[in-house]
Amino acid sequence: MLLTRASEYALLSLNVIYKSDKPIGSEQLSKELNIPKSFLAKILQNLTKGNVLVSHRGAQGGYALNIDPKDISLYDIISLAEGKKPTVFDCVSYSDTCPNGAIGTCAISPFLAKFQFKIDLYLQNLTLKELLDER
Amino acid sequence: MLLTRASEYALLSLNVIYKSDKPIGSEQLSKELNIPKSFLAKILQNLTKGNVLVSHRGAQGGYALNIDPKDISLYDIISLAEGKKPTVFDCVSYSDTCPNGAIGTCAISPFLAKFQFKIDLYLQNLTLKELLDER
């Protein structure tokens, strides 16, 4: 699997936040989407650190979008939510665990790199706007 | 991550088997590629069940390719090695774990399905031959 719950929760949350005209707290999002609150909070905090969301503390606080959905890619959202970039295969990026030695020296490596590149490109060109707008 | 060690070991093994003119045993492959033998054996057995490899028991036995590399896709190899189809996201295929309810009813779902389709297509059109032939 390429993506985990973190990305799923992030996308579902962004969808709700996008449609709201005022900040929404993690408590409310948690209830509305049936997602564990503390876990969701971490994800929202990550999105805030990456400036996708802006947070307001204190009473009547919550999260709101901090960026035009057309200016943020799925790649960035996923990277923030997961805390790391999405990869098809560890052996594409790390050579020290490859049984065959360093990356680039095995016959498979260039194809995996190309595959990774295609996935990256797709996710980088897919904007949040495209996901959130109704068809 | 989309793929696991199982796929990595499968591809590396297929590369060695492809270049050999006689069957190679799991023991030899294990040593040559520095992969745990019992674990590798399971993977090779899966590829055999899927008719990608043919096995010969007994002395001087081992595994050989059972199919023309141009006729087998990466998608099939991965599915066999992993024991399941590669997925970007569980929520694309299973609705009962989606916090938002059934699949297809959330705004995100169609985009994930499209993404999954693109990955499937890429892997289905990439043949083992393309991977194994030297450039």
Added chain:
DNA sequence: TTTAAAATAGAGTAAAATAGTCCTAATTAA
């Protein structure tokens, strides 16, 4: 025909990643 080399099968274990919890600050609108 015996033997040793191999694949097959299935249950079990260890390690790592994912998913989630809990508690304690730090802020801030009301």
Added chain:
DNA sequence: TTAATTAGGACTATTTTACTCTATTTTAAA
């Protein structure tokens, strides 16, 4: 000043991945 809310970090539980072990079956070769 207080209650609502985000922030942060350490911790735990669950699931998946990555393997291991043992026993069985098959078969080429001596």
